[in-house]
Amino acid sequence: MNRKSSVQIPSIDNDKLIEVKDLHVSFSTPRGELKAVNGINYSVKTGEIMGLVGESGSGKSVEAYSIMGLLPPTARIDSGSVFFEGQEILSLTKKELEPIRGNEISMIFQNPVSYLDPVFTIGQQMIETIRAHDRSASKDDAKAISLNMLREVRIRSPEQVMRQYPFELSGGMCQRVMIAIALLCEPKLLIADEPTTALDVTTQIQIVQILKRLQKQRSMAMIYITHNFGIVAELCDRVSVMYGGFILEQGLIDDIFYNAAHPYTLMLLNTIPRMDTQTSEPLRPIEGTPVDQVLLPDGCVFHPRCPSCKDICRREAPQKSILGPEHSASCWLLEQA
Numbered sequence: 001m002n003r004k005s006s007v008q009i010p011s012i013d014n015d016k017l018i019e020v021k022d023l024h025v026s027f028s029t030p031r032g033e034l035k036a037v038n039g040i041n042y043s044v045k046t047g048e049i050m051g052l053v054g055e056s057g058s059g060k061s062v063e064a065y066s067i068m069g070l071l072p073p074t075a076r077i078d079s080g081s082v083f084f085e086g087q088e089i090l091s092l093t094k095k096e097l098e099p100i101r102g103n104e105i106s107m108i109f110q111n112p113v114s115y116l117d118p119v120f121t122i123g124q125q126m127i128e129t130i131r132a133h134d135r136s137a138s139k140d141d142a143k144a145i146s147l148n149m150l151r152e153v154r155i156r157s158p159e160q161v162m163r164q165y166p167f168e169l170s171g172g173m174c175q176r177v178m179i180a181i182a183l184l185c186e187p188k189l190l191i192a193d194e195p196t197t198a199l200d201v202t203t204q205i206q207i208v209q210i211l212k213r214l215q216k217q218r219s220m221a222m223i224y225i226t227h228n229f230g231i232v233a234e235l236c237d238r239v240s241v242m243y244g245g246f247i248l249e250q251g252l253i254d255d256i257f258y259n260a261a262h263p264y265t266l267m268l269l270n271t272i273p274r275m276d277t278q279t280s281e282p283l284r285p286i287e288g289t290p291v292d293q294v295l296l297p298d299g300c301v302f303h304p305r306c307p308s309c310k311d312i313c314r315r316e317a318p319q320k321s322i323l324g325p326e327h328s329a330s331c332w333l334l335e336q337a
């Protein structure tokens with residue numbers, strides 16, 4: 001186990017496109033206050049892809065909706081800041097956020113069929129998106145841009161797709177359309193919220209390859225939300241591991257895959273099928289159920305499921321241990337190493 005450094009090592013590159021600081025988000029429920037996001041911190045640099053990984057219900061999508069200003073009425077941002085290109089955006093009004101949302105920061109949602117309007121053709125929705133953000137664009141210009149973007153996402157008959165309605169397309173085709181719409185205004189940051197969850201494995205690979213190619217072409221930053229470490233290994237530069245609304249470990253891709261320090265990260269990695277051994281090994285599931293975020297436990301949020309739990313884990317929340325220039329984790333085992 002890595003030993004904790006007593007001196008925090010600063011990042012060499014301070015070119016932060018977006019920075020989230022001590023973000024807390026909660027929901028009002030009949031059972032009480034559900035604490036969905038609990039003081040998370042991270043930053044993403046220009047041209048970098050950060051993977052936000054964790055089980056369902058860990059708060060990944062909620063923090064993304066907070067950035068976009070798309071939280072439902074039952075949600076509340078209790079504290080924290082989000083800086084985009086140095087500007088604090090959580091305090092902006094809906095009107096003040098309009099020039100940023102879509103133009104500067106865009107999002108791909110989990111279920112594309114739910115977010116594409118069933119009563120308008122794909123072409124109408126794409127053209128309207130462009131003209132909503134650029135009122136000087138003519139309908140012909142917007143159509144030309146839309147056709148070109150559909151080609152970029154590897155849709156073979158863009159003219160035909162422009163005339164079709166969402167229900168006439170497969171799930172994979174709808175997701176390609178959603179990617180095209182998200183990139184129409186050439187955003188600097190793309191948030192992809194589990195965009196391959198409902199797709200078959202072959203289509204998943206195609207979508208990931210499209211995102212990887214377009215991200216490189218545009219030098220675009222990306223936050224990729226997923227529970228699939230296989231996609232993280234293929235796509236991401238950096239990883240933040242979330243559980244119960246907390247970030248338990250952060251690091252570069254090699255830090256997480258080859259030098260993971262938190263028991264939860266190690267257990268997530270152990271659920272991935274191994275292809276580098278001669279004999280097959282059974283997958284090891286994480287025992288227990290995800291934490292109830294209405295009734296968060298004392299101490300470490302992961303201690304009820306942790307096989308290495310100590311008495312102090314039940315009493316006190318661990319501090320973040322700095323393990324390298326870009327690598328940190330919050331675990332009492334690191335304090336005692």
